Amino acid sequence: MLLVTYFRHPALDWLNRTRCQVDHCSSISCPIGEISSRPDYYFQQSELKQTKQLFPDYKEIYSEVQQINLQRLDKAWKHWLIPDSSGKRGGRPRFKKSGKLRSFCFSRVNHLKAVIKFDGKQIIATRFGAILVIVHRPIPDRFTIKTATITKKAIVHRPIPDRFTIKAVGIDVGLKEFLTTNTGETISVPKFYRKSQSNLAGKQKKVSRKEIGSNNWKKAQTK
Template sequence: MNYPYGKSGLSLPFYIYYEYMLLTYQYKLAPTPEQIVILEIWGELLRRHWNYALGERLDWLRRTRSQVDRCSLVCEPIGEIPSKVDYFAQASNLKETKELFPDYKNIYADCQQQNLMRLDKAWKRWLTPDKNGKRGGRPRFKKPGDISSFTFPRVNHPKAGAYLTGNVLKLSKIGKIEVILHRQIPDGFEIKQATILVKADGWYCSFSLEDKTVPAVLPIEEIKTATGIDVGLEKFLTTANGLSIAVPQYYRKAQATLARQQRQLARLTKGSKNYQKQSNKVARLHLHTARQRKEFHYQLAHWLANSYDLIVFENLNIRGLARTRLAKSILDVAWGAFLEIMQAVAVKRGKHTIGVDPRGTSINCSNCGQRVEKTLAIRVHSCSCGLVIDRDWNAALILLKRGSVGLPISGCRGLDISQPVKQQVSFVNLRCSRYTACG
């Protein structure tokens, strides 16, 4: 049989083709007050270094952007044209930076180099388009507090600046910090790097782990269960089996509390101690909402991976949809974040995911293919062939048909007009263990 997805079967995320997987485990730290001061000083010094290095790059670009045989009509820099500024040139100047500013001697050298690498990546994303011809935004100068993380590129290595022994993380020039290991690092996982970051509720460490035991992908011939999922705002998603998940609306539910805390923040003097305390309260509310949403996404992704071998979803232009009047609701459900989590969970479980074109899924009939025009207010799909079902369920069936072309499974799962004329979706009460939802 000829499959439309190439010799290797279905399209999967890029890291499944390598001989290992990279995972990230994040743990909370319990630093002492003295260590917190050191971490904050490191962040401020790295911010200043970022701004200086970015200024060097922008100055070089301004002086060399005009071609040799013509001059700008607005302005033209005078003086010697500097040599090209890149990561290697700026990294070689770190020794001179430490001589001029002795405070930088107290920062681990690899952390400063990683800071320059971040700037180099952002610079290249701005100037060099990707395979789709798109470029990132221009790197920005950082305000105080904007750089809230720094990376140790090696852990538990003879030349590393970070060592993890049990629940104690020893950092070069900082000391030993207790790590709250809410889950153990699995045996056989190698710690590649550690990133120290601060959030509204304290300091954290993100370990990048390498797992060389890549799970075997389920052969296409063994796919027994498949579904299409249609995401929406009235229902978070609807499967091709007629099951629906309600929209949790975490941000909408927190709006009243958030508005009250923000009003209190607006009445305070900016920069004062009370302003900083109230600002931290607002940040904690946003952090709690984001964590609720992420937990919901992981629970739903694990439920789908447990229930189906193949999941077909729609490739939506979420960035374009977020510019409409429904932007707040679209950003609240966070479809893009959910789809990324779902694909990552599917890869770790050896399941398949396919993204298909969503055009026409809300209009066409899943039974006969006839075009049935309807507005967003009409939530029931009623076709002349006799099929009357929920419009989201109809869209999920179409997605499943498109994603299962050429595969040895039934695309419509046996739904036809011989069944009851009116089909109603049933809501699923999603309740998963928090330990199975961690990913």
Template sequence: MILTYCYKIKPSPEQIAIMERWLELLRRHWNYALGQRLDWLNRTRSPIDRCSLISEPIGVIPEAVNYYTQQAALKETKQLFPEYKQIYAETQQVNLQRLKKAWDRWRKPVKHGLRGGRPRFKKPGQLRSFVFPRVNSPRAGAHLKNGMLKLSRIGEIPVVMHRPIPDGFILKQCTIIKKADGWYCCISMKDDTVPDLLPVNSVRSAVGIDVGLEKFLTTSDGEAVPIPQFYRKAQDKLAKAQQVMSRRVKGSKNWEKAKNKVALLHLHLTRCRKEFHYQVAHWLCSNYDLIAHEDLNIKGLARTKLAKSIHDAAWGSFLEILQAVAVKRGLLVQKVNPRGTSIECFKCGSRVEKSLSERVHYCSSCEVKIDRDWNSGINILNRALMAVGLPLNGCGKSVQDIVRASGGRRPRYGNGSAEEQQVSFVRLRSPHHNL
């Protein structure tokens, strides 16, 4: 298992100047190496239906440019530009490795033919992190001991150790990050022991969750977590801060201060949203052994007119956090096909067509009338149970209902830790049907 803990560091003004200089030099090197790759690509490719002599220079076709040729050129770079000798050598190599990964994501498609976007040239200030690939080893560039982080050619920096490093984990990598409110070090650590996933036969409680925009999520038990809408609630503050920044002379000291205030607001929103996601994920993992959710195409949904609300809810980030929390606890998370979950009736399976504005599911065949998202959560749960091989009874009820009816133990929300108590939810009720 690999964990990453992020700690705040308190460098001196001299150390801050050195690290900012490193970031600027690494940014220039990134742009130069990316330019080499793009120039080689343009010189060696030709469209199928036309000749490229019109738009490309004529000359000798250059040799292939890759990570190994650019790494070998680091020695020449340090001779031409002596300031690069001040940067730790492995840090420069990792900078080229990052470019290689970004280039491969663009040039080499992954499954289903998808690929990432083209790597971009970075403007001043856009490169905000550098890496020491080894920590606490004999020839490492970073050493963390007793709350002090010693970085090669930078010096010792105090670290705010707000939580201890777990026993048995080996420190692997240190990433120095510049954020709006200061500098941080992210320590990656590894332990060969991995929690065993819970066997399917041992599942005592399961739930299906349906994420949405009216409610953040609705469970198959009829519990709904309200959506906080952090971004929408802070839009007025952001608009005023951005208005102040736009009235400053770009590049001036006052403009830098106003820009930092906007960055601080965005950072605060990001942290609030992340904390909320962790609270909901821990609540779900404390109450259920199997958690089912839809395998949504979130990027496609974010291109619609609901893009702002979808980005504000951040379903993708939440599902990644849920998966990580479940793996640490050895629980099961199952993806299901989202097609038809809100249309099918959970009891009789009939298709009930409805528009997005209709929030109540009413089936004329079996006369079931419940909340639309509640019906989706039950369908998601049933599909997950069939996918993992757990039984369903003839009434459309899941194994969770059987366990509850037999007196099986399922912790209820409200008996957990203080962290879990922070999650608020509402209980959906249906006057026409009782699950």
């Protein structure tokens, strides 16, 4: 639902047509064809109509969602091609797998022409219907919701029984002390290896005296 570009991206085609190896050209062929201007957001937005003709499934996607995805894509290309004030550039954009894109955005909420409505308890979409929303904090007065992002995540909220919350203890693990609780109790480092080091050295001597691979050697190794 979120793929809004061709399988052969116009920006990739433009790069392939306008670039070649700095030290040699192809020995077979190097067709460049007609070189158009660099494709940008407005160019790709104008191609959405043709995209829907080539891929009829795109007609089921909100046009607003497709335009926002093109904006995100254009921003990623510019971040890669144009360095910032410190001279750093982002990585080259890559095609995302179907499982990587799990969200889609809407630039208008509760607008007369918006496809997304929010009544304080649920999101109402023209194609999805009503989606119940858990509002984790109240919306301040005189604030207006302008955009909406719907994300698919596997989140399961399970209430914690009171018997666990009453006896909950906070623990901080450190270097000087093994752990410190929220009540101020400290537990020193156990030093298991240091305490058993001499005993381990004696058992290692016994292993070295056995014939490698014998049953007695295996028993000594186990100990």
